[in-house]
Amino acid sequence: MKATVEDLVQTRIPTAHGEFMLHYFSNSIDDKEHIAFVKGDVRDKEDVRVRIHSECFTGDVLGSRRCDCGEQLEMALQLIDQAGFGILIYLRQEGRGIGLLKKLQAYNLQDQGLDTVDANIHLGHLADERQYDIAALMLEHLKVKSVALITNNPQKIDELTRLGITVSKRIPIETDVHDDNLGYLKTKVEKMRHMLSMHKKD
Template sequence: MKPKVDDLVQTPIPTRHGEFILHYYSNTLDDKEHVALVRGKVDGVEHVPVRIHSECFTGDVLGSRRCDCGEQLDMAMQMIAERGAGILIYLRQEGRGIGLLKKLQAYNLQDAGLDTVDANIHLGHLADEREYDIAALILESLQVKSIELITNNPKKIEGLQKLGVDVAGRIPIVASAHNDNLDYLKTKAKKMAHMLFERKKDND
């Protein structure tokens, strides 16, 4: 049976970046509560700016400076608001898919000297276990024709394309680097091929 999502509830959510419509989805793949924040008209539209954001309780809710997740979430909402239309899909796959408990254990391993990738592997996981099937199904549900993905992660683009999503372009989203997250960002760039620390051209 083909996996599917059902758009069960839509409700307006006023934010500091303006009003979005929050869509609550059920699905046949897991028992998690995935949602999408939608701004403006997206059905039948090409080049819709889309951020697929994986849950990060420590960064998104607590404002942890160990990562760039919370800042990226806020930046993505602002980008979508400035464009007048777009989608932020919030997937409940904490800690690159390993869950909150293992993520916090990984934090302690990082404090002992391992980087984020090696810490996940030490705990018996892959460096990144996230999947994007539900995101692709949500985009299909919203009848988006093509997207511009707000990301620095080339594997996210490849994953969506394999699922049949027309990724027409990429919008970089580079958060600030500081002492608390610099090693984290360097590991993403070096070991996970994230497009960070790119040198700008003189005319940029």
């Protein structure tokens, strides 16, 4: 059976980056609360700035410096605001799809010397278990013609393209490199093909 989504609720959310409409989607794949945060009129537009952001409780909410997620979330909203229209899709797939409990266990393994990829594998998972089917269905529902994807991850581009979304360009989203996230970011470059320049702040 083909996966489906339903846009159940839309509500206005004023933010420091202007006014957005939050779309709450249900879907036929899982029971998680995936959302699209939409600024401006995106219907039938080309080169719509889109960030597909996977949930990171520690980074997005608590401000953890172990990753770049919280900073990327803030930067993505800034980039969308600058364009005047765009979409932030927030997918509830914590820890690259392994969940919060396993992610925290992976953090402890990293503190013992494993990198972010090997820690996931040690716990019996893949390096990255995220799926983008729901994101593609949400973009189709919002009727965008093509997206300028805000990402450093070539896998997201490949997956969206495979799912029928036209990715017209990539917009880099590089955050500060510091001692707390240096190893994490290096692993993303070396083992996950992420496109990062790795300029460390003095």
